[in-house]
Amino acid sequence: MDSMDKFLTVLRAAGEKTRLRLLFVLSHGELNVKELTQILGQSQPRISRHLKLLCEAGLLERHREGSWVLFRLADDLDAGRMARLIVENVPANDKTTLRDLSRLETVRETRRRQAAEYFNEHAGDWDTIRSLHIDEADVEQAMLEVLGGDRLGDLLDLGTGTGRVLELFAENSDSAVGIDSSHEMLTYARANLQKGGFGHCQVRHGDLYNLPYDNCSKDVVIFHQVLHFLDDPLAALFEAARVLKPGGRLLIADFAPHELEFLRDQHAHRRLGISEIQMEGWFSEAGLSLVRRVALPPSGSSQGEGLTVTLWLSVLSGETDALQIMTQREENEDVQ
Numbered sequence: 001m002d003s004m005d006k007f008l009t010v011l012r013a014a015g016e017k018t019r020l021r022l023l024f025v026l027s028h029g030e031l032n033v034k035e036l037t038q039i040l041g042q043s044q045p046r047i048s049r050h051l052k053l054l055c056e057a058g059l060l061e062r063h064r065e066g067s068w069v070l071f072r073l074a075d076d077l078d079a080g081r082m083a084r085l086i087v088e089n090v091p092a093n094d095k096t097t098l099r100d101l102s103r104l105e106t107v108r109e110t111r112r113r114q115a116a117e118y119f120n121e122h123a124g125d126w127d128t129i130r131s132l133h134i135d136e137a138d139v140e141q142a143m144l145e146v147l148g149g150d151r152l153g154d155l156l157d158l159g160t161g162t163g164r165v166l167e168l169f170a171e172n173s174d175s176a177v178g179i180d181s182s183h184e185m186l187t188y189a190r191a192n193l194q195k196g197g198f199g200h201c202q203v204r205h206g207d208l209y210n211l212p213y214d215n216c217s218k219d220v221v222i223f224h225q226v227l228h229f230l231d232d233p234l235a236a237l238f239e240a241a242r243v244l245k246p247g248g249r250l251l252i253a254d255f256a257p258h259e260l261e262f263l264r265d266q267h268a269h270r271r272l273g274i275s276e277i278q279m280e281g282w283f284s285e286a287g288l289s290l291v292r293r294v295a296l297p298p299s300g301s302s303q304g305e306g307l308t309v310t311l312w313l314s315v316l317s318g319e320t321d322a323l324q325i326m327t328q329r330e331e332n333e334d335v336q
């Protein structure tokens with residue numbers, strides 16, 4: 001197909017009301033087919049047909065995770081840029097657009113509520129649940145190694161849960177604060193910190209998408225087993241990057257892609273792990289540079305079905321050149 005034909009395919013694909021609505025809704029973040037049918041109020045076969053056309057034209061990308069297929073605007077330079085241009089010009093005060101946005105918010109709110117209910121219900125047994133699929137001791141050891149033995153400065157643990165990460169890094173940090181939106185989780189975190197005598201660590205109720213901190217105020221930010229629960233991990237990374245000092249470090253521990261579908265239904269997971277491509281794409285959008293990636297395959301001591309945990313260390317772009325070079329090398333070794 002020559003470039004004129006490609007351009008016409010893109011225009012034809014976008015030039016239909018349902019497809020335009022799909023593009024507009026998906027410009028606000030990744031969604032699966034079921035969510036899109038709820039938002040647009042149309043049947044699943046119909047929505048699927050339109051999505052297929054948009055993908056074929058290169059305006060959308062699809063990505064399968066277990067039984068879900070997730071759609072988002074294409075990253076591809078040509079069609080992706082066109083998709084964004086089209087969406088920017090959709091009349092914002094149009095009746096249908098406003099209704100789609102309001103239903104999108106309802107879908108997201110329902111998801112947030114279900115996840116919050118899950119954490120409130122499971123705060124008491126979270127420490128047991130967390131160790132079902134991973135060998136925690138291995139992950140914690142690797143986290144300590146990846147961040148190195150130096151002083152960490154001011155540390156922020158986002159989605160701190162029962163505060164385990166604060167305990168782990170308490171000795172190495174000048175101050176350590178954990179943020180969580182679940183009061184129940186925080187009750188356990190406070191008790192754990194008190195018991196361990198970690199006076200310079202504290203936890204606060206808050207939203208990791210909207211942190212109560214100034215720009216460039218933290219040396220290290222950590223997400224430990226949090227991103228796969230979130231609706232919008234990229235927005236969370238943007239917020240983390242905002243509060244990091246230049247050269248500050250972000251450490252993420254999360255599952256590699258897997259197929260344990262029941263984690264969605266029974267344990268509120270939104271994503272079945274996070275792929276390398278996905279994470280690196282988010283880093284680059286949020287102005288973060290990958291420094292090191294470490295894959296920790298399941299060991300015999302995980303109690304249930306084991307999952308691989310990946311650690312991702314990135315640094316807020318700025319003074320990163322030396323680190324980056326070192327990283328690329330280490331990363332390649334880790335991946336072998």
Ligand SMILES: C[S@@+](CC[C@H](N)C(=O)[O-])C[C@H]1O[C@@H](n2cnc3c(N)ncnc32)[C@H](O)[C@@H]1O
Nearest residue numbers: 119159160161180181182185206207208224225
């Ligand atoms: C799976 S737990 C992980 C807890 C801890 N990092 C750990 O590994 O043990 C995820 C935590 O993120 C919290 N969380 C989810 N969404 C959040 C938000 N928007 N703001 C703050 N915390 C959030 C949940 O309440 C929950 O405690």
